[in-house]
Amino acid sequence: MSGPVNWLSQIAAVTKFGLLSMPQRRGSVAAAAFGIAGVVAVLVGVLSIAAGFRRAMAASGSPDAALVLRSGADSEMVSGFLRDSTRIIADAPGVARTPEGPLASAELFVIINLPKISTGTDVNVPLRGVERPALKVREGLRIVKGRMFEWGRDEVIVGIGAAREFDGLQVGDRLKVGRYLWPVVGIFSAGGGAADSEIWSDATVLQAAYHRGDSFQSVFVKLKSPDAFNEFKDAVTADPRLNAQVLRQTDYYAENSTAVTKLITTLGYLIASLMAVGAVFGALNTMYSSVSARTREIATLRALGFGSAAVVASVMLESIALALLGGVLGAALSYVAFNGFHTATMNWQSFSQITFSLAVTPQLLVQGVVWATLIGAIGGMLPAIRAARQPIAAALWEL
Amino acid sequence: MSEQATGNGALVDIRGVEKVFRRGAEDIQVLKDLNLEVPAGEFLALMGPSGSGKSTLLNLIGGLDHPTRGTVSIAGERIDQLSDHRLAAWRARHVGFVFQLYNLLPVLTAERNVELPLLLTHLSKAERRAHVATALAAVGLEHRAKHYPRQLSGGEQQRAGIARGIVTDPTLLLCDEPTGDLDRKAGDEILGLLQALNREHGKTIIMVTHDPHASARASRTVYLNKGQLTREPND
Numbered sequence: 030m031s032g033p034v035n036w037l038s039q040i041a042a043v044t045k046f047g048l049l050s051m052p053q054r055r056g057s058v059a060a061a062a063f064g065i066a067g068v069v070a071v072l073v074g075v076l077s078i079a080a081g082f083r084r085a086m087a088a089s090g091s092p093d094a095a096l097v098l099r100s101g102a103d104s105e106m107v108s109g110f111l112r113d114s115t116r117i118i119a120d121a122p123g124v125a126r127t128p129e130g131p132l133a134s135a136e137l138f139v140i141i142n143l144p145k146i147s148t149g150t151d152v153n154v155p156l157r158g159v160e161r162p163a164l165k166v167r168e169g170l171r172i173v174k175g176r177m178f179e180w181g182r183d184e185v186i187v188g189i190g191a192a193r194e195f196d197g198l199q200v201g202d203r204l205k206v207g208r209y210l211w212p213v214v215g216i217f218s219a220g221g222g223a224a225d226s227e228i229w230s231d232a233t234v235l236q237a238a239y240h241r242g243d244s245f246q247s248v249f250v251k252l253k254s255p256d257a258f259n260e261f262k263d264a265v266t267a268d269p270r271l272n273a274q275v276l277r278q279t280d281y282y283a284e285n286s287t288a289v290t291k292l293i294t295t296l297g298y299l300i301a302s303l304m305a306v307g308a309v310f311g312a313l314n315t316m317y318s319s320v321s322a323r324t325r326e327i328a329t330l331r332a333l334g335f336g337s338a339a340v341v342a343s344v345m346l347e348s349i350a351l352a353l354l355g356g357v358l359g360a361a362l363s364y365v366a367f368n369g370f371h372t373a374t375m376n377w378q379s380f381s382q383i384t385f386s387l388a389v390t391p392q393l394l395v396q397g398v399v400w401a402t403l404i405g406a407i408g409g410m411l412p413a414i415r416a417a418r419q420p421i422a423a424a425l426w427e428l
Numbered sequence: 429m430s431e432q433a434t435g436n437g438a439l440v441d442i443r444g445v446e447k448v449f450r451r452g453a454e455d456i457q458v459l460k461d462l463n464l465e466v467p468a469g470e471f472l473a474l475m476g477p478s479g480s481g482k483s484t485l486l487n488l489i490g491g492l493d494h495p496t497r498g499t500v501s502i503a504g505e506r507i508d509q510l511s512d513h514r515l516a517a518w519r520a521r522h523v524g525f526v527f528q529l530y531n532l533l534p535v536l537t538a539e540r541n542v543e544l545p546l547l548l549t550h551l552s553k554a555e556r557r558a559h560v561a562t563a564l565a566a567v568g569l570e571h572r573a574k575h576y577p578r579q580l581s582g583g584e585q586q587r588a589g590i591a592r593g594i595v596t597d598p599t600l601l602l603c604d605e606p607t608g609d610l611d612r613k614a615g616d617e618i619l620g621l622l623q624a625l626n627r628e629h630g631k632t633i634i635m636v637t638h639d640p641h642a643s644a645r646a647s648r649t650v651y652l653n654k655g656q657l658t659r660e661p662n663d
Binding site for chain 2: 035038039042046049050325326329330331332333334335336337338420421422425426
């Protein structure tokens with residue numbers, strides 16, 4: 030009898046016998062499965078750092094928000110405007126308006142040193158001076174503890190991520206700004222975006238504390254709609270009084286996250302690849318011992334008429350099943366251990382720390398399981414070929 | 429079962445068969461210009477000392493190996509010319525094997541072991557069950573159907589092995605030292621069973637054995653000595 034249905038039923042039968050005999054080989058099966066689980070957990074864990082970082086940056090901007098920097102500046106650190114320029118920008122067409130005025134916030138961006146709670150070492154933390162429209166320019170920003178600082182007073186509010194990661198940023202603490210100590214009066218949440226890592230104060234008082242005169246570094250703008258971007262951009266860039274570039278906030282933060290996510294992703298793949306080589310040998314060893322332990326059984330099945338192709342496929346499937354077991358275990362471990370884990374890292378574009386939560390996304394879990402499947406397939410290939418090539422007559426007598 | 433004999437009336441027709449194994453640089457000739465005819469319905473015993481080529485000959489008849497030279501025809505079909513793939517399908521249709529060490533799968537019950545060859549057929553699950561029940565009844569093992577090999581005695585395991593060998597009603601039943609691992613009493617029971625299968629059901633059986641007591645149950649005995657067949661042990 031021949032045909033695909035028969036062939037599939039042969040594979041199913043031989044695979045079933047292999048899987049049923051797994052408990053008899055539980056030591057080597059567990060070792061290989063844990064090896065593969067380790068690869069998947071490390072891969073997913075490291076990539077979840079990049080995914081979390083990318084997600085934090087993506088949450089920092091909305092399509093109807095724009096950022097204006099000086100021409101040629103690739104970050105707020107190296108940008109600069111005088112107040113006159115920020116007024117022209119705020120009055121440009123395309124900017125959303127309220128009865129109080131245009132939704133544009135000219136902002137100041139400085140870096141202060143604070144100890145990281147987890148390590149105790151000093152790190153760069155962004156301190157941002159904002160104008161009144163800042164709270165409306167950024168969607169979803171809300172005070173979660175304490176209160177908003179009072180305009181014109183030496184007070185700060187702290188992003189929820191910064192309050193969690195850096196020392197001395199709880200409500201009631203006093204923050205050293207230049208030569209002054211400013212009280213922390215509130216904690217705010219920006220929905221997981223970059224602002225969660227920042228400390229905010231009134232731009233005017235920050236200018237004075239840092240002797241910045243009446244200068245700013247950027248203007249954050251809320252547009253009438255996402256479609257108003259080009260109108261706004263054309264008006265700003267064409268104005269001869271301005272030397273400015275206009276970016277969508279989403280593009281700016283995506284660009285900001287590229288270097289870090291690229292490095293983390295590369296490292297993740299490198300480490301996981303090295304571990305995967307070890308895991309392949311683990312799977313190879315397990316499947317060789319599986320085939321060796323079942324030499325007579327496999328030969329008996331082939332003597333009864335089961336095809337060698339079915340034997341190859343079934344050994345491969347057994348190896349993949351073993352790897353999937355490890356893969357699912359590793360994915361579950363990484364989800365439990367890493368998803369939502371809070372951390373902070375350096376954002377090289379702004380030379381300051383950004384706090385974020387690790388994100389074990391469904392895509393990463395699928396990717397981990399795909400890696401496990403590949404490890405199983407590669408590890409099972411040679412043992413499968415060996416099983417199919419064993420001379421039946423001799424193998425029938427193997428003990 | 430329909431058994432088509434070859435032109436000369438034999439179900440098994442072996443002509444000029446040689447089998448050479450290569451071990452390193454050395455060629456070992458196990459079978460030399462061997463001719464054998466086995467008519468349908470015969471119970472043939474193959475005897476000979478260790479290394480005489482008995483199992484090699486049985487493997488050639490069962491399509492587990494190819495001869496180096498010569499022809500092997502079973503029921504008129506030249507199996508020496510079949511590819512490994514076609515041989516596997518041919519074995520499933522035409523041959524039942526009974527092994528000295530039973531070769532049952534330890535993870536399956538007796539009935540599931542017996543069912544194995546039927547997984548290669550188009551029979552439905554219900555039909556397979558019916559065939560398995562018939563085969564187990566034929567060997568007197570229906571009461572142990574749900575037991576695993578480790579729960580069966582040697583004799584019972586060999587009965588399961590025979591049930592697996594006959595469940596597809598094959599053209600040929602090939603037995604390699606079927607009593608070699610059993611005590612005398614269990615061995616006698618197995619031989620009685622094989623004899624009954626031959627006499628009552630017309631099953632063609634070729635049995636390799638060392639044991640003259642076992643060969644006495646066969647309808648004919650041939651001897652292999654240094655790769656050649658003889659009528660008497662010392663020819």
